[in-house]
Amino acid sequence: MELMSDFRSYAPDLGLEKSTITLSPFESHHLVGTNRAKQGNEVILFNGTGLEWKARLEKADKRRCVLIKKEAFHYNRPTKNITLAIALIKGKTFDSILRQATELGIARIQPLTTQWTQVQIKNAESKCKKWQMQLVEACKQSGNPWLPILSDPKKLDQLLEEDPIETAVVASLESKAKNWSDLKLSRAVTLFIGPEGDFTPDEYQLLIESGAQPVSLGPHVLRSETAAVSALSVLSESINQIGD
Amino acid sequence: MELMSDFRSYAPDLGLEKSTITLSPFESHHLVGTNRAKQGNEVILFNGTGLEWKARLEKADKRRCVLIKKEAFHYNRPTKNITLAIALIKGKTFDSILRQATELGIARIQPLTTQWTQVQIKNAESKCKKWQMQLVEACKQSGNPWLPILSDPKKLDQLLEEDPIETAVVASLESKAKNWSDLKLSRAVTLFIGPEGDFTPDEYQLLIESGAQPVSLGPHVLRSETAAVSALSVLSESINQIGD
Known part of the structure; x- marks a missing residue:
């Protein structure tokens, strides 16, 4: 199973215990400037080590996006x-x-x-x-x-x-x-x-x-x-x- | 086994019974103009259906290369x-x-x-x-x-x-x-x-x-x-x- 959305952003400091996250300037620009995500859009955040959030884009700022967790999903480590x-x-x-x-x-x-x-x-x-x-x-x-x-x-x-x-x-x-x-x-x-x-x-x-x-x-x-x-x-x- | 040489040219009308071949203008230009083959160089010719010649470049002409067969090799049709x-x-x-x-x-x-x-x-x-x-x-x-x-x-x-x-x-x-x-x-x-x-x-x-x-x-x-x-x-x- 995989969380699906049109928007995906990389958030290496995602944590299971957190409920909001601020994206890096690069990721913020990519999400809002390049991909034109708007406030309220659903975004998938991934930390690169198997954790994903389905999140809501709360602050659509080209340098500092803020997102709120709606759901978290943890993938099993690949067996290969x-x-x-x-x-x-x-x-x-x-x-x-x-x-x-x-x-x-x-x-x-x-x-x-x-x-x-x-x-x-x-x-x-x-x-x-x-x-x-x-x-x-x-x-x-x-x-x-x-x-x-x-x-x-x-x-x-x-x-x-x-x-x-x-x-x-x-x-x-x-x-x-x-x-x-x-x-x-x-x-x-x-x-x-x-x-x-x-x-x-x-x-x-x-x-x-x-x-x-x-x-x-x-x-x-x-x-x-x-x-x-x-x-x-x-x-x-x-x-x-x-x-x- | 494969005939090896630094030069390879495509000669679709290669035949087992022939002993010389004239390359197309495109292949002639590629061999002599681009790859800088010289008279006397060894060239592998292939016809695209499993026949190869090891050949000698007799006439290094950018529009009309002539080559002489030294050896022919026929590959078995692939089993896939x-x-x-x-x-x-x-x-x-x-x-x-x-x-x-x-x-x-x-x-x-x-x-x-x-x-x-x-x-x-x-x-x-x-x-x-x-x-x-x-x-x-x-x-x-x-x-x-x-x-x-x-x-x-x-x-x-x-x-x-x-x-x-x-x-x-x-x-x-x-x-x-x-x-x-x-x-x-x-x-x-x-x-x-x-x-x-x-x-x-x-x-x-x-x-x-x-x-x-x-x-x-x-x-x-x-x-x-x-x-x-x-x-x-x-x-x-x-x-x-x-x-x-």
């Missing part, structure tokens, strides 16, 4: 926990992948830099802020009450050294890549997707040695956005079939 | 036959879906108009020509030797009246939608994806009465491009699991 560890890509494609991954309900995004990554992050903080906005926007549009966690970009080798991976899968064009049905999966999986020029042979080896299982995404060379959405979807369905 | 019947979408998103569907190896694309389709096709012939170019381009980039068949856009009700569907699946947000594992699939499946405003209840009913099985793509509302790529990927993997 998928992390997308994906090499940075130039331009708007990366934004688009973030949005699509959010629609598909993944738990965490780990941007990667690799040997063949062509993107340099000059201002990581402003980049992450921009990405965060894409995630929030995708939650609004898709009705996903769980905002994915956005981790700071990391070098692949550094990540593998610092964070031991549990169940992990890497999309691979190599001949040793397995079929989905031959993988050993659990409910918490990290999916690695390489850059446009793919991971280097050294990086593949490092991933495999760290426990990642190479999976084939079919006979053709997929672009990163196709690879990410395709692999996330089949992974999610494969986890469904594990049962409880 | 997926048709994507998808409602038209505004702007470049539809182009992007065509490309991604081609990367994923689908057999046919059937553009649909529906009650809530916001796109009007004024010049169907020029549109189809533009779409065809997207398919060829995606074949080149992904190394897919099979060019999807692009059918003329049709109204959904007209399509269902004229072409009886065999196995079909429709992405659905309705509560009656099934899980992938509960569908009855075969190796030839048509996948229906609605417009941004979804199919109307009447259209859903018509699809179901025509034999399409409603499938849920998860708890969130997916945009068309996410729905198409996600559903095609899971469908393809589900067909793999049918076995032979």
